[in-house]
Amino acid sequence: MTPSEEGAADVGRHVAVIGAGPSGVYAAEDMATRLGWSVDVIDRLPTPYGLLRYGVAPDHMKMKSLARALERVFAHSNVRFFGNVEVGRDIRVEELRARYDAVIYAVGAPGHRRLGVPGEDLIGVQPATDLVAWYSGHPDAAAPPDLSAARSAVVIGAGNVALDVARLLAKSAHELLPTDVPGDVIEALERSALTDIHIVCRRGPADVKFTYKELAEMGELENADVVVHAGEYSLDSEGVMGAQATIIDLFRQWAERESGRRKSRTVHFHFGLRPERVNGTRGVEAITFGSAGGDQVIPVDLVVTAIGSFGRAMVDVDFDAGRGVIPHLDGRVQPPSPGLSGEYVVGWIKRGPSGVIGTNKADAINTVATVVADLEAAVDTVPHAVTRPFGEDEFGSAVLWDGWLGIDRAEIAGGAARGAARVKMATWDQLLASAGATRGDARS
Amino acid sequence: MPFVIGDGCVDVKDRSCIGFCPVDCIYEGGRKLYINPDECIDCGACESACPMNAIFYDATIHAGQEAHVEANRAFFAELGTPGGAKRVGPQTWDVIPDGHDTV
Secondary structure, three states: OOHHHHHHHHHOOEEEEEOOOHHHHHHHHHHHHHOOOEEEEEOOOOOOOHHHHHOOOOOOHHHHOOHHHHHHHHHOOOEEEEEOOOEOOOEOHHHHHHHOOEEEEOOOOOEEOOOOOOOOOOEOEEEHHHHHHHHOOOOOOOOOOOOOOOOEEEEEOOOHHHHHHHHHHHOOHHHHOOOOOOHHHHHHHHOOOOOEEEEEOOOOOOOOOOOHHHHHHHHHOOOEEEEEEOOOOOOOOOOOOOHHHHHHHHHHHHHHHOOOOOOOEEEEEEOOOEEEEEEEOOEEEEEEEEOOOOOEEEEOOEEEEOOOEEOOOOOOOOOEOOOOEOOEEOOEEOOOOOOOOEEEEOOHHHHOOOOOOOHHHHHHHHHHHHHHHHHHHHHHHOOOOOOOOOOOOOEOOOEOHHHHHHHHHHHHHHHHOOOOOOOOOOOHHHHHHHHOOOOOOOEO | OOEEEOHHHOOOOOOHHHHHOOOOOEEEOOOOEEEOOOOOOOOOHHHHHOOOOOEEEHHHOOOOOOHHHHHHHHHOOOOOOOOOHHHHOOOOOOOOOOOOOOO
16 A cells, blocks of 8 residues: 555545646645545646636735635645646546546636637737736746737726736836746836727726726826726716726726826727727738727737636536536536546636636535535445545656745745746746656656 | 725624635624735625625725724734634624614
């Protein structure tokens, strides 16, 4: 019996969680600390924390500090991290089903919704997820088009991701120095010639999904003024209920204080504009929007679509391609695989891309309750399969928790030179070298 | 600029918000709950979880509830930043602003 099997026998259940983002870690926390189960958290990246690391905007440092709470989960002796292990490449789901009491998919929504208009594949049109991945230092991210000749950017969307992208493009490089944004990204943003950043919303100011706090930040930028183009919409919040009224009030204050541009950049808010086509020959040159007042054309060098994330199918797991989620009932994947360990979902692959980070905590606990009920029911009917969790040396290329701590230390050291708490390492080679691992796709 | 719990929680303590707080920074007093302003990461999950609509972002707190901003902070005068409500459990005291005692 290897040490890991011995440990598993001591604590009973052993569950695999696929994805080390907040929803997966919350599920692991509930199972390890409340139930005393053993949990292996597996991620295709060598780094934990998922969208907290690669989705939460780098200048939202307070939110990023949540990593300290998630880190405590991995400090628990029942929880192990297997980074750089990709399900479908390094291990098949079939094997996970056979080896664990339960498998929980926490794989998020890495894809994006498309605009569905002509020209959206022109060079210079990018989903927000690509731009976010780039400034977040994701090792799979590609650099966006050169910004040194770009004057105008359009961000299509009315949610907080649109605000994040527009804000990062509007900020001065100086404002980003204390963040974890990689040095080459800061250099590229420093060369940016952008003067106008347009946030374009399909509906009116009362319909936006921005939250007040994130929207208010736009009025505090060192380098950019805000201009509101209300079109046919009223900016009177009379009769509007709740949080939406404070948002309309904010737009009205900005609209009223417009008195000439003082800063080098301008962030524009447009309402009631429907994207109809992206114009250009090779690269994007302009976008045509339909509106109540007829077509409007905005000349543009960069278009970012922030109209929603979308789940991606996993090999050998059922998938609802219309909704971008794995079908489930109370968190149990539907239909269940007969005779095999149960499969479950948490987070965005379960609910779709909605909610804030904390939403995933309650959601993960609900799924764990289903796992508990199923395992208790199964005890009476079928003999409990012997679980065979991974040995720590089973994958030659795996990055274990100590490996991640190596990356963590190197990033913190890398931040010291510019007064940042950390600077991200943005390539696989750097990450794996700091973890003392190598890139490989073969089991040892 | 953290979130703040106001009048609606007094003598209710539904506690739904606690299940949503990603950093476990919602602490229990004798008669209401309190958000630790130094531990809150501004995510807003609690705001929509509260069935009493008692939770506000402090910059947009409703008229008449403003005194809770200071009261929420004052609740932690002795506790400081324990790093999680589970670690300290419920407290016996409260800081409820004058005139906000609904009973």
